[in-house]
Amino acid sequence: MKEFPKKYNPTESEQSWAKKWQQSDLYSFKSGQAREESFVVDTPPPTVSGSLHIGHVFSYTHTDMVTRYKRMKGYNIMYPMGWDDNGLPTERRVQNKFAIRCNPSLSYDDSWSPSEAKAKTKSSEVSRQNFIESCGLVTQEDEKAFEELWRRLGLSVDWDEQYATIDSHCRKISQLSFLDLWNKGFIYQNESPTMWDVDFQTALAQADIEDRESPGAYHDIRFAVDGGESFVISTTRPELLVSCIAVVAHPDDERYQKFFNKTAVTPLFGAKVPIRPSEHADPEKGSGILMVCTFGDAADVDWWKTSGLGIKQSIGKNGRMLELEFGSGPFSSIDSAKAGEFYSDLVGLKVHQARKKVAELLATPGTCPLNVDATSMDCALVGEPKAISHPVKYYEKGDRPIEFITTRQWFVEILKHKQPLLEQGKKIAWHPSHMHTRYHNWVEGLNQDWCISRQRFFGVPFPVWYKVLDSGEVDFSNPLFASVEKLPVDPFTDCPEGYSENQRARPGGFVEDPDVMDTWATSSLTPQLVSNWGLDEKKHGEVFPMDLRPQSHEIIRTWAFYTIAKAWMHSNEIPWKNVVISGWILDPDRKKMSKSKGNVVTPQNLLDDYSSDAVRYWTARARLGVDTAYDESVFKVGRKLSTKLFNASKFVLGFFAEESVSSLSLENVTVAVDRSFLSSLRKTVEEASRSFEKFDYATALSVSEQSFWNFCDNYLELIKIRAYGAEGVSNDDRLSALVALRVGLETYLRLFAPVMPFITEEIWSWYFADTSIFNHHGENNSIHLSSWPEGSDFSGLKETGQETDLLGLAGEVLSQVRTAKSDAQKKLKWPVDNLVVEVGKENLDSVKKLVDDIIRAGNVLNNALELREANEGLDGKLVRTSIILAEEEVQKA
RNA sequence: AGGCGCGUAGCUCAGUUGGCUAGAGCACUUCCUUGACGUGGAAGGGGUCAGCGGUUCGAGUCCGCUCGUGCCUACCA
Numbered sequence: 023m024k025e026f027p028k029k030y031n032p033t034e035s036e037q038s039w040a041k042k043w044q045q046s047d048l049y050s051f052k053s054g055q056a057r058e059e060s061f062v063v064d065t066p067p068p069t070v071s072g073s074l075h076i077g078h079v080f081s082y083t084h085t086d087m088v089t090r091y092k093r094m095k096g097y098n099i100m101y102p103m104g105w106d107d108n109g110l111p112t113e114r115r116v117q118n119k120f121a122i123r124c125n126p127s128l129s130y131d132d133s134w135s136p137s138e139a140k141a142k143t144k145s146s147e148v149s150r151q152n153f154i155e156s157c158g159l160v161t162q163e164d165e166k167a168f169e170e171l172w173r174r175l176g177l178s179v180d181w182d183e184q185y186a187t188i189d190s191h192c193r194k195i196s197q198l199s200f201l202d203l204w205n206k207g208f209i210y211q212n213e214s215p216t217m218w219d220v221d222f223q224t225a226l227a228q229a230d231i232e233d234r235e236s237p238g239a240y241h242d243i244r245f246a247v248d249g250g251e252s253f254v255i256s257t258t259r260p261e262l263l264v265s266c267i268a269v270v271a272h273p274d275d276e277r278y279q280k281f282f283n284k285t286a287v288t289p290l291f292g293a294k295v296p297i298r299p300s301e302h303a304d305p306e307k308g309s310g311i312l313m314v315c316t317f318g319d320a321a322d323v324d325w326w327k328t329s330g331l332g333i334k335q336s337i338g339k340n341g342r343m344l345e346l347e348f349g350s351g352p353f354s355s356i357d358s359a360k361a362g363e364f365y366s367d368l369v370g371l372k373v374h375q376a377r378k379k380v381a382e383l384l385a386t387p388g389t390c391p392l393n394v395d396a397t398s399m400d401c402a403l404v405g406e407p408k409a410i411s412h413p414v415k416y417y418e419k420g421d422r423p424i425e426f427i428t429t430r431q432w433f434v435e436i437l438k439h440k441q442p443l444l445e446q447g448k449k450i451a452w453h454p455s456h457m458h459t460r461y462h463n464w465v466e467g468l469n470q471d472w473c474i475s476r477q478r479f480f481g482v483p484f485p486v487w488y489k490v491l492d493s494g495e496v497d498f499s500n501p502l503f504a505s506v507e508k509l510p511v512d513p514f515t516d517c518p519e520g521y522s523e524n525q526r527a528r529p530g531g532f533v534e535d536p537d538v539m540d541t542w543a544t545s546s547l548t549p550q551l552v553s554n555w556g557l558d559e560k561k562h563g564e565v566f567p568m569d570l571r572p573q574s575h576e577i578i579r580t581w582a583f584y585t586i587a588k589a590w591m592h593s594n595e596i597p598w599k600n601v602v603i604s605g606w607i608l609d610p611d612r613k614k615m616s617k618s619k620g621n622v623v624t625p626q627n628l629l630d631d632y633s634s635d636a637v638r639y640w641t642a643r644a645r646l647g648v649d650t651a652y653d654e655s656v657f658k659v660g661r662k663l664s665t666k667l668f669n670a671s672k673f674v675l676g677f678f679a680e681e682s683v684s685s686l687s688l689e690n691v692t693v694a695v696d697r698s699f700l701s702s703l704r705k706t707v708e709e710a711s712r713s714f715e716k717f718d719y720a721t722a723l724s725v726s727e728q729s730f731w732n733f734c735d736n737y738l739e740l741i742k743i744r745a746y747g748a749e750g751v752s753n754d755d756r757l758s759a760l761v762a763l764r765v766g767l768e769t770y771l772r773l774f775a776p777v778m779p780f781i782t783e784e785i786w787s788w789y790f791a792d793t794s795i796f797n798h799h800g801e802n803n804s805i806h807l808s809s810w811p812e813g814s815d816f817s818g819l820k821e822t823g824q825e826t827d828l829l830g831l832a833g834e835v836l837s838q839v840r841t842a843k844s845d846a847q848k849k850l851k852w853p854v855d856n857l858v859v860e861v862g863k864e865n866l867d868s869v870k871k872l873v874d875d876i877i878r879a880g881n882v883l884n885n886a887l888e889l890r891e892a893n894e895g896l897d898g899k900l901v902r903t904s905i906i907l908a909e910e911e912v913q914k915a
Numbered sequence: 916a917g918g919c920g921c922g923u924a925g926c927u928c929a930g931u932u933g934g935c936u937a938g939a940g941c942a943c944u945u946c947c948u949u950g951a952c953g954u955g956g957a958a959g960g961g962g963u964c965a966g967c968g969g970u971u972c973g974a975g976u977c978c979g980c981u982c983g984u985g986c987c988u989a990c991c992a
Binding site: 029030233236238240255256257258259270302303304307308309310311312313314315318319320321322412413414415423454456457459460462463464466467575576578579606608643644645647648649650651653655656658659661662664665666668669670671672673674676720721724727728734735738742746837840841843844845846847848849850851852 | 917918919920921926927928929931939940941942945946947948950951952954955956957958959985986987988989990991992
């Protein structure tokens with residue numbers, strides 16, 4: 023028996039165990055075992071954002087508890103940790119931290135190193151390579167901070183299995199994936215209108231977009247019709263008037279049928295545009311007739327694609343109005359000079375400025391009759407703009423609405439494959455199951471292929487170059503791909519096969535593909551990153567498909583979806599068998615905690631104040647998929663449980679400290695109430711196991727906790743005097759109690775080990791590490807390698823032949839005795855002169871077996887307990903008592 | 916506007932296939948000053964289970980509608 027402390031100091035103890043675990047191979051994956059003997063987790067790589075928040079602690083602990091359970095069940099655990107460091111969030115942070123901007127046209131400066139910027143430093147430009155190195159520096163620091171937090175929290179991660187989405191391994195697999203998808207025909211390149219963020223100046227995918235309710239205004243604008251009439255369209259984007267390529271109304275709309283196949287003339291710019299019928303025009307909305315512009319929205323893009331008309335691009339990649347030349351190219355006009363004059367007021371303006379300016383121009387008398395035959399019109403704007411609020415598409419990380427801009431991009435084909443992707447979703451078990459609906463809805467609602475190229479820097483480059491023709495033109499139609507053996511490549515510094523560096527960007531030579539991949543193009547490969555897909559078939563076979571994908575619900579559309587899609591495209595498999603969805607942490611006002619809202623609680627203080635075990639306890643109380651309000655009182659409950667575990671263990675193990683108890687076999691549990699306790703514990707064990715099998719750690723904890731408090735409050739109180747070996751207690755009866763106590767404690771510690779790994783390990787080390795028969799996983803006698811309790815552990819228990827819950831009955835009697843003492847404002851040890859217990863006939867024999875323990879626990883003097891059969895109803899209660907307390911606190915005779 | 920959740924004590928939440936005289940913890944009130952535990956223990960008060968209607972011997976639980984609330988998706992004329 024190890025010396026154990028009088029008081030529990032969680033901070034000290036937790037730190038010391040974290041250190042010991044770090045030095046051991048407790049959590050390492052053992053290669054060479056069969057797939058079915060392993061349990062493999064696809065850990066979410068956290069965005070290394072520089073700030074840790076309580077939401078991280080929450081969901082990662084959920085996964086850890088399941089993993090610890092599986093480890094105790096004997097599985098070979100693969101529990102890796104990745105860091106999501108590539109992508110925009112890092113770039114943005116680096117830009118601010120060092121006050122730098124990336125200018126890809128600069129060349130690398132190896133003498134330069136980043137330094138922390140003082141407030142309001144003006145940004146300086148650095149080369150692509152310098153920029154990328156700065157990103158690497160920052161993320162490494164953050165990854166250390168995360169690792170420290172994870173270790174302190176007790177996540178049982180195998181730290182040998184680490185990856186960072188920007189590291190060379192991940193770049194290699196990402197490029198391999200790209201080439202594989204290209205070879206399988208899932209990838210194409212296309213120059214077409216794509217959603218574009220004008221601040222980050224990059225293309226985006228559907229999953230990156232969110233709607234935000236934003237203010238806008240309907241501008242009613244009169245268009246002339248060639249031949250002398252006019253109509254009014256209603257638009258929120260008058261600045262796109264210059265890009266108008268057509269006007270459409272619903273084919274059944276009688277108001278406008280007469281105009282179909284005629285030509286309209288736009289105000290200000292005098293462009294002749296066709297008037298056509300189109301189903302997508304809603305007669306109820308606005309004036310029922312609308313202008314199609316290149317491009318105002320997705321509907322414009324769709325319509326344009328089938329129209330055979332050209333593009334009039336007026337918004338630049340930076341979100342400002344482009345310089346345009348009227349009278350030539352697409353911008354023909356019936357009065358080019360006038361059009362150019364109007365437009366000169368708009369050139370270079372940002373979209374929202376141009377909108378205001380156009381409205382002014384349209385409202386100015388005399389600016390308008392550029393039409394053919396409208397001498398009576400001098401102002402195209404009809405009435406005042408009418409303010410509205412409407413949803414507008416934004417990049418989820420952006421500040422200005424997205425635009426549709428024509429650029430060359432790489433796409434992964436998904437629209438064609440909705441059906442098989444829906445099927446894949448059905449093969450996966452979603453926990454809770456209704457989360458499957460989210461996946462299903464998302465896939466059904468997809469309307470764009472996945473744009474995977476981004477015009478950014480800190481990401482995985484495409485392993486692609488293009489030939490430069492002798493004419494100097496770039497030949498995009500025959501890309502040059504890197505060979506698989508060369509991966510990862512950086513096309514900026516590596517050359518395509520058969521070329522040398524001096525041919526870069528020269529006629530007859532080559533140029534690199536300038537883009538990087540969408541961060542999800544890498545994150546969607548987390549299972550393959552860990553399994554070494556394409557590189558190490560043996561390891562891949564040992565861990566793929568994985569067992570568990572934990573994640574939160576808002577990224578079902580991205581992370582879950584893309585991962586499922588890739589696994590299907592690469593190998594026609596599901597990436598994992600189970601998806602487990604954690605809810606969100608809500609602040610006390612029931613808003614989601616997030617950095618941008620400034621309502622984030624940092625985990626560090628909580629761990630200091632309440633201990634890791636207590637914080638873990640709080641996370642364990644939250645059921646899967648259910649959002650949880652941040653509530654400090656739950657930490658206190660967790661701390662209380664860990665204190666109770668400590669004290670109860672100290673007490674129980676006290677019996678084993680000084681004397682050796684010769685036989686601890688379950689056969690020695692001969693007293694009925696002891697057997698009753700153990701058989702109820704067996705039920706608890708079975709229910710906790712069932713719950714854990716469904717990843718329902720919350721119910722597992724709940725039933726264990728309930729049982730444990732009953733153990734402390736009722737069972738221990740009832741039998742402790744017998745366990746002391748008080749006068750008149752036979753050795754057999756005492757031994758019965760001791761064995762039950764030991765088995766009970768040994769079981770509770772293991773039940774709580776996944777939730778509270780520190781306190782349970784601490785207690786286990788005092789005694790069970792040396793004595794427990796459940797330490798059979800090797801040389802390390804950590805509780806975390808002991809075996810999870812099973813119903814069969816109790817099979818040595820002698821059958822009682824009856825189902826009565828003796829502990830419950832005894833608890834009921836004791837409770838009534840306590841109530842009597844409490845009502846009389848006496849202490850609990852206050853003696854009882856006389857105790858009458860009435861029970862139903864069916865329980866008479868049962869209670870007889872409890873009499874001795876009840877007399878001792880209730881401090882009934884002179885064995886004055888009278889047991890009677892109740893001859894009247896008991897009002898639904900098990901027992902009725904009448905209690906006479908002693909007058910004075912006399913010593914027991 | 917559709918889809919998916921949720922609405923149970925002051926607060927945070929359990930409540931399996933309908934059997935409930937509706938539970939727990941926190942908070943509150945009273946008591947106990949401790950032979951495992953004052954970072955504790957015991958006892959107690961507190962609820963028309965959002966509302967209405969239906970199925971049933973019986974509904975917190977199943978069905979329908981309504982209200983409130985949250986998320987996901989759609990919606991830039």
